[in-house]
Amino acid sequence: MEFQRLLQIRRIFAQPEALELPRGREIVQRWPDADVVPVENHWNIPELHGDETNVPRWSRIKTEALVLGVKKSLTVKPNGRSADYIAPSTANGCAMACAYCYVPRHKGYSNPVTVFANINQIAAALERHVMKQGIKLEPNQCDPELWVYDIGENSDCSVDALISDNVEDLVGLFRELPTAKLSFATKYVNRDMLAWDHGGHTRIRFSLMPAHLAKSIDVRTSPVAERIAAINDFVDAGYEVHVNFSPVVITETWLDDWRELLQQLDAALTPAAKAQLAAEVIFLTHNEGLHQVNLGWHPQAEKVLWRPDLQESKTSSNGFSNVRYRSGSKGRYVRQLTAMIAEITPYCRVRYAF
Template sequence: MTSTPIARPATRDEQRLAPQIHLERLLNIQEIYHEPDAFQYARGQEILSQHSNASLIEVPSHWNIPDLHGNEGSVDDWTRIKRTVLVLGVKKSLQARPNSRSSDFVAPSHANGCAMACSYCYVARRKGFANPITVFVNIERVLGYLERHAKRQGDKLEPNQVDPQYWVYEIGENSDCSVDAAICDNVKDIITLFRRIPNSKATFATKCVNRQLLSYDPQGKTRIRFSLMPAAKAQIIDVRTSPISDRINAINDFVEAGYEVHLNFAPVVYYEGWLDDYTDLFRQLDDTLSDRAKQQLQCEVIFLTHNDRLHDVNMGWHPKGEDLLWQPDLQETKFSQTGGKNVRYKRGLKGSLVEQFQELLHQEMPYCTVRYAF
């Protein structure tokens, strides 16, 4: 009788190497769609030099690309497009939109779209049937706007649930900054900017571990929120993201590198046995986190909101994920501020689920403060 060998735990060096291998596999840029003026900017020239073999396709606007946006046939090439296509645009309108949950303000985008393919992602339903990364090459204009906007706010005189001391700017609403940082230095430039702004800090949520960010020296002025869910479900709906274990294993290193690190439990998906899976996740976190990481830890909890149009798109490329996400018997319609038809767990059910989640978290990780849950 032959015994089954026991798997050897990964060494620390292997844990650190695996995320970079994943990141390298995410992108293989072969086509660059670009606005006419994109290469007049230094950032555009830098990106072009890194992908000199890519085909260049000039377009009038990063929002007006018939081969990508609105092309229903591209659903069949969903992940290939994310891996091989890059769009370069020039950011025209700049606005810091007020917020009250993860940040005080949403910063003007330095990028949108993503190389990953989470099947619940709302950005896909805004951009149509393809959603590759768009990088804005006029980053200096974004940086200047942010610095002026923060200066106008003055000191933060009253603490709130976002932060007790600083005005917080969300810099990754429409993209994942960890992946964006693998393309160019836009994210590094923004983190460097907030390091010197006295009254503000940056924040972004991420599902990707990019250890290049460990060298950015944020000095406590950038808050990363690592998004987590049970690993077995992440393999189904967190498509092309870093494994949950890689994200957890990175937390201590990012704290040591000067980041504030919070957790983003989102989206929380209800299914039979969900609390058992979250118990395992919380215990994995508790076993891994250093005392320093635990002392500064907070989290946000966001239950699933889905969308009928996104459901239709997903059925064309990843129907398996919809078995988890699309549950009409448990969900009710909610119209968004922009008129979109979303679905969420029914009112009475959702309240109960939120309460159960918070009770379990407090039991397993009492040091982890919930900043907000809904």
């Protein structure tokens, strides 16, 4: 089973306060044969974090280790791109292993899923924030009518839903909030979610890229063809479904590859799916620290991700030193791809591209 391929949990590193909460106990019961290892801090776990000897075991650790913690900061952050606001995380890390993922930069040399057991506190903080906003009076690129909250900034919610009911709990919360909806991007098709009662207040964003490239850098994810095929089913189930063209990676054949992908998307979608479609376009941002980690477990990916001949250094808003495609060239790349989207999928509104 796909679930078993991604998650064969053998050790659960748990803060004692997480084990005292109902959600923590539920998660432990899902893997009754796993060893439970008490830890003081869900970040600072010597066996998992900051130990470069773990790099060759990158995917195995993701498969076999799970961390249970308590989320201390319940801050809701403004965003304005994917969503109006970023919700406090119910998890961070991922069982999948996309070679360009930024979350490992924060977590040392290993990046298994950390689940936060204090879901009731997180949900209450979100509900208070939504109520304070009142009605959305002016439409924006996030949504014309409702406040949008991204609940998956640091994890993949479709995978998180295999581990606990945290995501479904938030879907149920937003179903009852008339002025807001939740949103998350995903590279995993979790068909159990088709049966959820979401009330039309959940936006799922399936991330897409050319399939042959995804085989190399979207490690352990659902195949791109499966993600495309799922769009119609989730629309039929009442979800709002957008796509993320992300990350866009420049190769010698990138325009031809994206043309083929857009044609596949256009051929697959039903009229109902096309009528509600919108997209975000995000070009690759990479990081030297992650580049060095990847060389230890997946050097083939770095042949396309690390391109000093095309990239320049840039300090991000959070202070990280990243590399991005050179500004003069990147503007041309953005124009080329958005023009192709308008040509092949003219019904697909581009919410933003950078």
